[in-house]
Amino acid sequence: MPRDRLIPLQAEDISAFAKSLRQQLSAHQEANAALPGHLSLLNMLARAAGHRNIQSLKASQPSTSQAASAVLAPTKSLPPARGPRHPDLSELADRALRQFDPQGRLMRWPSRHQVQRYALWGLWLHFDSRRRYTEPEINEVLNRQHCFGDHCTLRRELVNMKLLARSDGGREYRKLAARPEADLLPLLRELRERSTLGATAD
Structure with missing residues (x-):
């Protein structure tokens, strides 16, 4: 089956990503004797990164034209490492x-x-x-x-x-x-x- 395009995956916190993936694999193992299939594993990886499933992850990816525009657009300043990042919140x-x-x-x-x-x-x-x-x-x-x-x-x-x-x-x-x-x-x-x-x- 041909691959239409690459699907980038970004995890905000690698420790939380690993923990979520481990929990999903453990739950799968309890319910099934076999290893998860290709699609099941893709869905687990997507959920560990904060998406509903692999389709949600795909839908969140910008199109080629959007990606090109993002490269040309000025970069936003990063939020501070310490203290509130949202101005209205404690x-x-x-x-x-x-x-x-x-x-x-x-x-x-x-x-x-x-x-x-x-x-x-x-x-x-x-x-x-x-x-x-x-x-x-x-x-x-x-x-x-x-x-x-x-x-x-x-x-x-x-x-x-x-x-x-x-x-x-x-x-x-x-x-x-x-x-x-x-x-x-x-x-x-x-x-x-x-x-x-x-x-x-x-």
């Missing part, structure tokens, strides 16, 4: 924002507890307070909104933070009404905007 909220990709999906599970809490608020946005969810439905929403293959941890932490309520032995979930602190509001606005843009692009 340093903690900015750290949380860096865990999300341009489509508003959580790329990695933060190591710092307070950043984890901020990131969970970003996932809370995607649930509807007017409906009840089954556990598979909760997992489906979470899997759309993160890239490292651990919806169980995210679901448990959302319940622990009282952002989701679980009842009937875990058969039913609902979004709880919660009031984010003022520090979180600019972060949630940014994540909502990213998710909207990502949905429009899809």
Whole structure:
């Protein structure tokens, strides 16, 4: 089968990339005796780099003409290595924002507890307070909104933070009404905007 074009792959954090790929391979190994096929492995690599799948990665690549224009265009200044990179965010909220990709999906599970809490608020946005969810439905929403293959941890932490309520032995979930602190509001606005843009692009 001919290869139409090269597909560049860029990982923001090689350590997070490796961890995500390892988790995906472990999950595949538990479910299948055989090694992942070519397409499955491509999808794993794409997800580890923060994309939904290989098709999403391909779609994100600029065309040849766009790439040529980018070479001619003046380069943007890099964000500072330290301190908030987003002008409207506190340093903690900015750290949380860096865990999300341009489509508003959580790329990695933060190591710092307070950043984890901020990131969970970003996932809370995607649930509807007017409906009840089954556990598979909760997992489906979470899997759309993160890239490292651990919806169980995210679901448990959302319940622990009282952002989701679980009842009937875990058969039913609902979004709880919660009031984010003022520090979180600019972060949630940014994540909502990213998710909207990502949905429009899809």
